[in-house]
Amino acid sequence: xxxxxxxxxxxxxxxxxxxxxxxxxxxxxxxxxxxxxxxxxxxxxxxxxxxxxxxxxxxxxxxxxxxxxxxxxxxxxxxxxxxxxxxxxxxxxxxxxxxxxxxxxxxxxxxxxxxxxxxxxxxxxxxxxxxxxxxxxxxxxxxxxxxxxxxxxxxxxxxxxxxxxxxxxxxxxxxxxxxxxxxxxxxxxxxxxxxxxxxxxxxxxxxxxxxxxxxxxxxxxxxxxxxxxxxxxxxxxxxxxxxxxxxxxxxxxxxxxxxxxxxxxxxxxxxxxxxxxxxxxxxxxxxxxxxxxxxxxxxxxxx
Amino acid sequence: xxxxxxxxxxxxxxxxxxxxxxxxxxxxxxxxxxxxxxxxxxxxxxxxxxxxxxxxxxxxxxxxxxxxxxxxxxxxxxxxxxxxxxxxxxxxxxxxxxxxxxxxxxxxxxxxxxxxxxxxxxxxxxxxxxxxxxxxxxxxxxxxxxxxxxxxxxxxxxxxxxxxxxxxxxxxxxxxxxxxxxxxxxxxxxxxxxxxxxxxxxxxxxxxxxxxxxxxxxxxxxxxxxxxxxxxxxxxxxxxxxxxxxxxxxx
Numbered sequence: 001x002x003x004x005x006x007x008x009x010x011x012x013x014x015x016x017x018x019x020x021x022x023x024x025x026x027x028x029x030x031x032x033x034x035x036x037x038x039x040x041x042x043x044x045x046x047x048x049x050x051x052x053x054x055x056x057x058x059x060x061x062x063x064x065x066x067x068x069x070x071x072x073x074x075x076x077x078x079x080x081x082x083x084x085x086x087x088x089x090x091x092x093x094x095x096x097x098x099x100x101x102x103x104x105x106x107x108x109x110x111x112x113x114x115x116x117x118x119x120x121x122x123x124x125x126x127x128x129x130x131x132x133x134x135x136x137x138x139x140x141x142x143x144x145x146x147x148x149x150x151x152x153x154x155x156x157x158x159x160x161x162x163x164x165x166x167x168x169x170x171x172x173x174x175x176x177x178x179x180x181x182x183x184x185x186x187x188x189x190x191x192x193x194x195x196x197x198x199x200x201x202x203x204x205x206x207x208x209x210x211x212x213x214x215x216x217x218x219x220x221x222x223x224x225x226x227x228x229x230x231x232x233x234x235x236x237x238x239x240x241x242x243x244x245x246x247x248x249x250x251x252x253x254x255x256x257x258x259x260x261x262x263x264x265x266x267x268x269x270x271x272x273x274x275x276x277x278x279x280x281x282x283x284x285x286x287x288x289x290x291x292x293x294x295x296x297x298x299x300x301x302x303x
Numbered sequence: 304x305x306x307x308x309x310x311x312x313x314x315x316x317x318x319x320x321x322x323x324x325x326x327x328x329x330x331x332x333x334x335x336x337x338x339x340x341x342x343x344x345x346x347x348x349x350x351x352x353x354x355x356x357x358x359x360x361x362x363x364x365x366x367x368x369x370x371x372x373x374x375x376x377x378x379x380x381x382x383x384x385x386x387x388x389x390x391x392x393x394x395x396x397x398x399x400x401x402x403x404x405x406x407x408x409x410x411x412x413x414x415x416x417x418x419x420x421x422x423x424x425x426x427x428x429x430x431x432x433x434x435x436x437x438x439x440x441x442x443x444x445x446x447x448x449x450x451x452x453x454x455x456x457x458x459x460x461x462x463x464x465x466x467x468x469x470x471x472x473x474x475x476x477x478x479x480x481x482x483x484x485x486x487x488x489x490x491x492x493x494x495x496x497x498x499x500x501x502x503x504x505x506x507x508x509x510x511x512x513x514x515x516x517x518x519x520x521x522x523x524x525x526x527x528x529x530x531x532x533x534x535x536x537x538x539x540x541x542x543x544x545x546x547x548x549x550x551x552x553x554x
Binding site for chain 2: 087
């Protein structure tokens, strides 16, 4: 199933929270949804699900969500770890959610086991931690084995083991031909999990591309080259019109060219190298660089 | 539609408070009837009370201790208000509307299941006192079947209307407590004040007040149709406003 969002727009009190957002979610892929706080990620998800009213439309395999007979088999959404009645047991919460597509209690018990909530399944979730709430929300989202999983910050409150489990699970779920659309502030996690990114800032689209292309756009991608005669290396690189700056005692950071070109220049000029390493920006670095100034709520400096 | 009915049935029956509130409604109905019966027994056995056995019709007593008893109505109203109020309070309305993106069937499903369950318990709340009182010799239970059925039907219609008002107010305010309190204040305080204060300048005011009209409709007598229509019109207007807002607003 392919999900297409066209021209999603949401205006709050004259201010555009989501501004003409269009993107496509492909099956078999974990798509990360990134943006600074207040950039409109949650609003976008709600617009896609029809929970919020705005302009634009989202089609699910070419049809509106309302045109599908069993919506829970199309999309499973987990938008908040606290969306449950604290006085209804976790199992009954899921049994209630299972009603739409008449899913069996056996499947309910299966997902409870999958997310590791067996021991508290019959307890009222009012004492659940944030992580347990996340697990319950995730259980609800995957209950009907939907073609699309839409998760808003599902890793918040999870311990490292659970985060690793979530990452593996979502990758596996996508590999089954499903769409996985997940927002997270844990960028290191996102880098390990997502193959495709939709990045927004102040409600507008910044990027809709694969992870490598997005990270590749960062100016922090460079090549570290170390030589016995660092000054000579720097001189030949500058002479070749390459952006290079000294780094450390014997290194040079080279931007704008790949390591093969740097190696060739050194070889031609007979400079002996002791290291030649391409350095790729992390997702976090690329994200911060490409969304700089796009924060809705800026923090102050160090006091 | 079957999906939302199943969903709502599980929602309403898997909350302990539903059963506690409905159980209390039954207990209070029977308890108030028993108190009324004891009070009438005492009154009719006192020569100077001016009240003789069988002076009062059984339907009048049941009407007072159950249908017009705001303690009982508030218990039912709380269950009705939970249909949307709890969902908004806990955020589960987004879970519900993700599974059921068409909002009108959600309202219909909730109303059908809620009123269905409440009607079943309301029937017990009316039938038990009726049987209890009819077994005593202090009230006049010698009434025709048509009178009795008419009373039950009008009581049920009023009850459903009251619950619909509560559900509509939950959709309008999104606050459970307000949806329970507003009709109560309206019926007990505002309408009495309006009736008392407004009768001099607005002599017709009493005829357009919702709960006063509803109560007269349950009691029967003159202007039955007009009272029923006035109450029904209020229910309809509030319901339409509630549904329109539910459709238009963000979840």
